[in-house]
Amino acid sequence: MNSKTIAICNQKGGVGKTTTAITLSAALTAKGKSVLLVDCDDSNPTLTKALVSKDPSSLPSTLVDLMLFTMLDRSITDELTKAIYHHDEGFDVLPSTAKLAGITMNLNVQQDNELKNRCLATVLAQIKSDYDYIIIDAAPALNTLSINIMAATDEVVIITQAQDAAEEGIAELIGTVSNVRRTINPNIIIKGLLITMEDNRTNYSKKTSAKIQNDYTALGMKVFGAHIPRAVKAEEFMRSGQSLLAYAPKGKVTDAYLAFADEFLQSEEAVTI
Ligand SMILES: Nc1ncnc2c1ncn2[C@@H]1O[C@H](COP(=O)(O)OP(=O)(O)OP(=O)(O)O)[C@@H](O)[C@H]1O
Numbered sequence: 001m002n003s004k005t006i007a008i009c010n011q012k013g014g015v016g017k018t019t020t021a022i023t024l025s026a027a028l029t030a031k032g033k034s035v036l037l038v039d040c041d042d043s044n045p046t047l048t049k050a051l052v053s054k055d056p057s058s059l060p061s062t063l064v065d066l067m068l069f070t071m072l073d074r075s076i077t078d079e080l081t082k083a084i085y086h087h088d089e090g091f092d093v094l095p096s097t098a099k100l101a102g103i104t105m106n107l108n109v110q111q112d113n114e115l116k117n118r119c120l121a122t123v124l125a126q127i128k129s130d131y132d133y134i135i136i137d138a139a140p141a142l143n144t145l146s147i148n149i150m151a152a153t154d155e156v157v158i159i160t161q162a163q164d165a166a167e168e169g170i171a172e173l174i175g176t177v178s179n180v181r182r183t184i185n186p187n188i189i190i191k192g193l194l195i196t197m198e199d200n201r202t203n204y205s206k207k208t209s210a211k212i213q214n215d216y217t218a219l220g221m222k223v224f225g226a227h228i229p230r231a232v233k234a235e236e237f238m239r240s241g242q243s244l245l246a247y248a249p250k251g252k253v254t255d256a257y258l259a260f261a262d263e264f265l266q267s268e269e270a271v272t273i
């Protein structure tokens with residue numbers, strides 16, 4: 001299978017990464033793709049709590065075990081079967097726990113750069129061919145785990161809120177992707193920038209997203225035309241255990257995410273800056 005890995009990133013917290021990762025996975029599944037959604041947030045396993053278990057520590061196996069086994073050079077074949085969770089909406093989830101923070105600390109002190117930077121890539125390489133898409137939900141951080149995510153991914157989708165302050169980290173994130181391209185993963189590209197939580201009722205929000213759209217398009221980066229509106233349904237859906245597609249099939253925020261998924265599938269080339 002010609003599989004692609006997509007990382008949903010921004011080191012700024014609360015911009016809509018997890019919401020986008022879940023909803024893009026559901027939308028790609030609805031469009032006939034096979035999808036694995038990976039919880040790679042080492043600050044809080046929000047995605048796992050929303051879709052798999054309110055108590056991630058009770059799960060038989062998770063990404064934490066897979067990365068630990070890989071660091072110890074042990075086979076993960078049996079663990080993989082235990083760890084992968086089949087969600088009702090048709091996509092698979094590789095859950096995580098709060099102990100992922102310990103894995104990041106462990107990676108930090110590895111002397112061997114291959115082990116330090118490519119642990120996640122080694123794990124995902126063993127399941128990649130089972131799926132059309134692997135979607136990685138990243139943490140609000142730029143740390144060794146983020147480098148692992150960039151080493152493992154083909155493409156990055158940057159999430160930003162329609163706010164000036166949210167823009168600040170983007171240049172640094174682009175710089176990190178460029179460094180990773182030079183050193184660890186020559187194939188990585190930035191697929192584009194997705195604007196979320198746009199508030200159509202305020203001029204400020206509309207103006208700011210227009211500015212982000214213009215500025216980054218001028219830099220040669222794709223900015224997705226579908227802007228995700230701020231909506232109450234998007235605040236609520238994670239408590240339901242479902243994606244936005246199932247929770248609010250007729251919502252305007254769901255329509256925007258479906259339009260984004262269409263654009264995502266149509267975009268053949270991302271600009272590599
Ligand atoms: N379009 C939206 N409209 C309104 N609320 C939203 C929208 N998208 C996300 N939210 C809410 O904003 C909060 C942050 O969203 P989310 O968890 O997806 O962000 P995140 O970038 O993954 O955060 P973190 O950096 O902490 O992982 C959540 O409570 C979520 O329900």
Ligand SMILES: [Mg+2]
Nearest residue numbers: 017018041046
């Ligand atoms: Mg998140």
